[in-house]
Amino acid sequence: MDFKKNLSELLHQQVKELSIEDIMLAIEIPKNAEMGDFAFPCFKLSKTLRKAPNVIAQDLAGGIELPREFEKVEVAGGYLNFFANKAYFAGLVIKEVIEQKQNYGRNTLGKGKNVIVEFSSPNIAKPFHIGHIRTTVIGNSLYKIYDFLGYNTITINHLGDYGTQFGKLIVAFKAWGNEEEVKANPIPSLLKLYVKFHEEAEENPQLEDEGRLWFKKLEEGDDEALRLWQWFRDVSLEEFNRVYKMLNISFDSLAGESFYSDKMPRVVKMMEEKGILQESKGADIVDLEPYGMPPALIRKSDGSTLYITRDLAAAIYRKEAYDFYKNIYVVGSQQNLHFQQWKKILELMGKEWAEDCIHVSFGLVSLEEGTIATRKGRVVFLEDVLKKAIEKTKEIITDKNPDINNLDEIAADVGIGAVVFQELSNNRIKDYTFSWDKVLNFEGETGPYVQYTHARASSVLRRAEGQITDNFDGSKLTDEVSMAVVKLIQQFPEVILDAQRKNEPSIITRHIIDIAQSFNRFYHDHPILVDDEEVKKARLALVYGVKQVIYTGLYLLGIKAPEKM
Ligand code: ARG
Numbered sequence: 001m002d003f004k005k006n007l008s009e010l011l012h013q014q015v016k017e018l019s020i021e022d023i024m025l026a027i028e029i030p031k032n033a034e035m036g037d038f039a040f041p042c043f044k045l046s047k048t049l050r051k052a053p054n055v056i057a058q059d060l061a062g063g064i065e066l067p068r069e070f071e072k073v074e075v076a077g078g079y080l081n082f083f084a085n086k087a088y089f090a091g092l093v094i095k096e097v098i099e100q101k102q103n104y105g106r107n108t109l110g111k112g113k114n115v116i117v118e119f120s121s122p123n124i125a126k127p128f129h130i131g132h133i134r135t136t137v138i139g140n141s142l143y144k145i146y147d148f149l150g151y152n153t154i155t156i157n158h159l160g161d162y163g164t165q166f167g168k169l170i171v172a173f174k175a176w177g178n179e180e181e182v183k184a185n186p187i188p189s190l191l192k193l194y195v196k197f198h199e200e201a202e203e204n205p206q207l208e209d210e211g212r213l214w215f216k217k218l219e220e221g222d223d224e225a226l227r228l229w230q231w232f233r234d235v236s237l238e239e240f241n242r243v244y245k246m247l248n249i250s251f252d253s254l255a256g257e258s259f260y261s262d263k264m265p266r267v268v269k270m271m272e273e274k275g276i277l278q279e280s281k282g283a284d285i286v287d288l289e290p291y292g293m294p295p296a297l298i299r300k301s302d303g304s305t306l307y308i309t310r311d312l313a314a315a316i317y318r319k320e321a322y323d324f325y326k327n328i329y330v331v332g333s334q335q336n337l338h339f340q341q342w343k344k345i346l347e348l349m350g351k352e353w354a355e356d357c358i359h360v361s362f363g364l365v366s367l368e369e370g371t372i373a374t375r376k377g378r379v380v381f382l383e384d385v386l387k388k389a390i391e392k393t394k395e396i397i398t399d400k401n402p403d404i405n406n407l408d409e410i411a412a413d414v415g416i417g418a419v420v421f422q423e424l425s426n427n428r429i430k431d432y433t434f435s436w437d438k439v440l441n442f443e444g445e446t447g448p449y450v451q452y453t454h455a456r457a458s459s460v461l462r463r464a465e466g467q468i469t470d471n472f473d474g475s476k477l478t479d480e481v482s483m484a485v486v487k488l489i490q491q492f493p494e495v496i497l498d499a500q501r502k503n504e505p506s507i508i509t510r511h512i513i514d515i516a517q518s519f520n521r522f523y524h525d526h527p528i529l530v531d532d533e534e535v536k537k538a539r540l541a542l543v544y545g546v547k548q549v550i551y552t553g554l555y556l557l558g559i560k561a562p563e564k565m
Helices: 003-014 020-026 045-049 053-063 086-103 130-148 164-176 179-184 186-203 206-220 223-247 264-274 307-322 333-348 352-356 382-400 407-423 447-463 480-501 506-525 533-557
Strands: 038-041 070-076 079-084 114-118 152-156 277-280 283-286 296-299 326-330 357-360 365-367 432-434
Touching (some): 003 020, 003 038, 003 053, 038 053, 045 053, 053 070, 053 079, 079 086, 086 480, 130 152, 130 223, 130 365, 130 382, 130 407, 130 533, 179 186, 186 223, 296 333, 307 326, 333 352, 352 357, 407 447, 407 533, 447 506
Parallel strands (some): 114 152, 326 357
Antiparallel strands (some): 277 283, 283 296
């Protein structure tokens, strides 16, 4: 049952000035149980109704007929505080989880609406490094959240597989490259060639021209250029796929930048027709000065197109191919200006759906001073981070539990889960510094802690096999510690919706940490498999609820929840 919604409908009958949705958004969950379980603030109504908030609260309290799930309502200042009928509330909430299982928190909100989530989008021939982890895990989690809420989701990896840099790479490979070396060690050797190109080009600027020429050839479909480029792309994807496999991520579409190579002339023409293209030193630009932004370069003087041109073509293609309700881009804050310019141009092109294109930005990852990077250069490869986390997990598990079955699988679930969880713990917009210590710390509010709580609940349930029933007595869960758990479980569906509204998976991360903590308090205070059958049934039901919600929460973050660890 959606308590908040029912309460909102009830309030709406008396406050027609606010819609049910407005009321739902306004209702707060007081931190302190003495202030009730749900609170409705009357401050905003004060203006419209021309009455003091506490007077409004008094009036409302007088007129409300409380349904069974509430035992009383109290006025405290400008707030109406609602107190749940604990036994009834606990019974209802936990029964719902037992009935709905994996579907608890699911919703049909998104039915019939197509949502594109574009994420990860690394550049080929470049390392897949720690800087890509955030887009990859935030995007994957958003995809799962939207999917869970009933949207039709389409995941896209907009690979950086086009642009002048590939002309340069072709030149470098032809001059200094070696096929065997690239085959043996694709990304590092391609990176080396790219670096060498730039070193040499400082001495010999003519190389730059050659690079441009080869990109032009690529755009024109030259055989040799295409063959080399395709090969660079294939070997890069092989590397990326190893990491995606570890993270259990796949994409519906790998339409990267190159996919739009033949779709740009049409877009440029559309811009011409709208009269927004201007010539500047032989190149085509869109003047964005009236909007306080630098001009956007659309087509260079040699006719070749740019990153932003491809993004414009991609948005238009996506609208036509998927008729999206929302088109989400999970890309770091370094590209804020790019996406602002791009969106403005779409608006100027008369695309009224531009407002449905959403840049979900996130903070930068920087490397802690002295971070030991792996292989070549100051680059921390994502694959190495995941592997290290798995190794460390193996050590910890074999120490604690030497004869555990399927160690490899569990170590992968926990080690990788730890890295992903930590990435999704902070507000996405915050910058942060990568440190090995932080990533490999499994104490405190971490993924392994939450997974361990799930395994602990699973083990209790295994011991009580066949005794889980929704026919239990909610009045056995009305003590403060049990109620705290019940309330968090009750809030879970709302938490998922909030995470979706804000495109912020960390809201779920924090909520399941809260659940794990409050469950561990419960577990510490209350023996579960007790003689009193009624108490046992109720407590087991609560354990079941916790296990299910943690499982789903981790699932929505893209993390596995092992039964044992
Ligand atoms: N390939 C780009 C990079 O690694 C990110 C692409 C973001 N997506 C987009 N549609 N522009 O920086």
